[in-house]
Amino acid sequence: MRVLPSGDTASLIECANGFEASALAATLQGTVELTLGARTVLVRASRSQTLAMIATFDPSEQSVPTHSESQHHIIGVRYDGPDLERVAGVVGLSSDEVIAAHTSTTLRVGFAGFAPGFAYLVGGDPRLEVPRLDVPRPRVPTGSVALASRYSGIYPRESAGGWLIIGHTSDWLWDIDRTIPARFAPGDSVTFEAI
């Protein structure tokens, strides 16, 4: 792990990979304000405080991070997205094979960002790696199930977006009237089911 400066109020801890970052974030949760990234944990602490925090953390002792509250979500998807064929073309599979690949692995909620309730889902079929659109769409509908890089994601509400849309879900993802408004939390697992 490497500690990089992020201004005079924060430090960025760079980890070997996403698992290590998730495990570190789970360990530090509640002791410091933090933001989990793909391979990093940003903490609201000085460099010396940060070095002290991670001194006792041994990545080799960590397995896949599990929180006692971790949940498994099954998301029903209509695979009717406007980019399904494009994805199939890019990765060299048929549309049916893309759907099979997308529904056959258990993904993990890596980290959040972009919008309230938006989670970067990791651990999907590595064949489904696609670039973002060159020009983002001005309007992506709520519930769009999409791919970018090696991530899967679901747009929690209508917004602009550059991910490739392969389907849609009507399952809830963000509801500010719930006690816990975000359906996904880092460490949760997710599977997609074709409906």
Add this chain to the structure above:
Amino acid sequence: MSIRILESQGSTLVQDLGRPGFSSWGVGASGVFDRRAFRHANTLLGNREDAAVIEHAGSNLTLRASRPHAIAITGACGPTSVDGVPVSVGRVIELSAGSVLRLEAPVVGLRYLVAVAGGFEPKPVLGSRSRDTLAELGPQPLTAGSSVPVGLSTAARWSGVINPTLPSGAMTLRVSLGPRDDWFSFDAIARLFTTSWQINSLSSRVGIRLDGPKLERLRHDELASEGVVRGSIQVTNSGLPIILGPDHPVTGGYPVIGVVVDSDTDLLAHARPGDVLHFSRHAI
């Protein structure tokens, strides 16, 4: 008790100190842009230090008090009047029932804060009354006809004046390098500190966009998204920097060449399109 918006041209938002701690849900801290002016306004009125205020960036905000209220205006400076009579900023102003307060386009700075004794009290969301313009969370932006509830105040007001002058002309912000300065050429880092950057008109609470020379990257691979803070200077694929404001996304995929010293980011609330900005090197 409430204050009603009669006219609003521009952005009129309720803001407090924001909602830190929800990044795992993709929710950023948001909060008032000029925290120093926020402290001053609440100090003048004897408010709690996190009492919500109205932040106005625009050319006209007209409000009417339903009942007598003590208010204070801080931040930007420009023509301000009560029932047509000019009033000064940076001190307590007593509004009588039915009085109309009017703020016109600021002469110095960009964002006015209007605080009221007792604080504005629209319904909080995730513990804060701040409007996050990116996440679209918190109290709706205020428009003509909006009415904002006001809390009770029993505290003593302050009779003094707090009216620090904002810098007019070029502003200089202190910047410490990192976390991704090693993604940039030596030349790019030199340019960051020697350029007279110009504030782009597309700037907002999400980010202040700068115009100037392109900052050349040494690495062209995609950065895996990572957490960013208010004041982070992201360099987009176009090579131009954006300084992240209070409504920035919680994670970003552009490399951050340096970060503005936290207390200096308050000044960015007043960066006007076309203004010139310099960065000076700060060691942490």
